[in-house]
Amino acid sequence: SALLQHFRGWFVRTRLPAFRPEVVELMDFRTPQPRHGLSFGYVLPTGPREALVEYTEFGPSVLTEPAYTAALRHYTEDVLRLGAYEILGEERGVIPMTDAHHAPRAGRHVFRIGAAGGAVRPSTGYAFSAIQRQTRAVAAAVHQGRVPVPPPAYRGRHLAMDAILLRGLSTGRVRGAPFFGGLFRSVPAERMLRFLDGETRPAEDVLIGLRTPVLPMLRSAAGLPFLPRVPH
Structure with missing residues (x-):
């Protein structure tokens, strides 16, 4: 069996304080769930107004660029309700998840x-x-x-x-x-x-x-x- 863990993240800065720097949010499942696999958000704050906001999905294939953008906008605006913010940068990646044997x-x-x-x-x-x-x-x-x-x-x-x-x-x-x-x-x-x-x-x-x-x-x-x- 094999799935891909694929993700896209935005480094954001909000107009008003929106984050608690001492609190990291991992595996926030308030995202639309795919039929097979799962999706979740991450919030990794670096300050009261700055954080890395991530959308991650486990699935058989990666998403299109518009789909990642839509997922991140939904998470930042509808779930987290960050208010006005600017995107300072982004990160992306794909991690293979497989139970295949790996030769040493x-x-x-x-x-x-x-x-x-x-x-x-x-x-x-x-x-x-x-x-x-x-x-x-x-x-x-x-x-x-x-x-x-x-x-x-x-x-x-x-x-x-x-x-x-x-x-x-x-x-x-x-x-x-x-x-x-x-x-x-x-x-x-x-x-x-x-x-x-x-x-x-x-x-x-x-x-x-x-x-x-x-x-x-x-x-x-x-x-x-x-x-x-x-x-x-």
């Missing part, structure tokens, strides 16, 4: 880390913590005179959970916004953030799994053995 090396002396080495978490697109784990392991191996083959970015059980969720999102069996919204409401924030980074213990994974829609997840899991696996 591309040649005798070429080793893969980061996105090429499977550091992008398939279900969320998070990668920073996994990249840090890989680079620390590679640096330690070089220091000790060993072959610096990067370790797997995530444990097998986390990848299995990701594959099930990714399948559920891509088929529409799992509705993304209610799924993640329910987890954020029912799972302690500190545990949830560690789960997103792939650092939870087995018992914690079980507790988190019990707070997911069981039947759609089981149906998604049942179809996984029959999907072709293409190495990356």
Whole structure:
């Protein structure tokens, strides 16, 4: 299974104070939801009148330029109600979300880390913590005179959970916004953030799994053995 996490953001400055610099808003699901996948907004303030306002979508393909503009205008004007603002700049990107196998090396002396080495978490697109784990392991191996083959970015059980969720999102069996919204409401924030980074213990994974829609997840899991696996 595979989805694209694609996003577009505006660096904005409002006429009047509109942001709390100490508060970051992540995964705001007050955006129109696609049939398969999910969408959400981000607000990353840098001051009372400045912030990066982001629109993100998980889906099979990217949007057109007018569609991104419309989504951001809806989020800034109708959801956040920022009032008068100016756009200082923009950012954009696409992150592949896939449960495909990533080989740790591309040649005798070429080793893969980061996105090429499977550091992008398939279900969320998070990668920073996994990249840090890989680079620390590679640096330690070089220091000790060993072959610096990067370790797997995530444990097998986390990848299995990701594959099930990714399948559920891509088929529409799992509705993304209610799924993640329910987890954020029912799972302690500190545990949830560690789960997103792939650092939870087995018992914690079980507790988190019990707070997911069981039947759609089981149906998604049942179809996984029959999907072709293409190495990356």
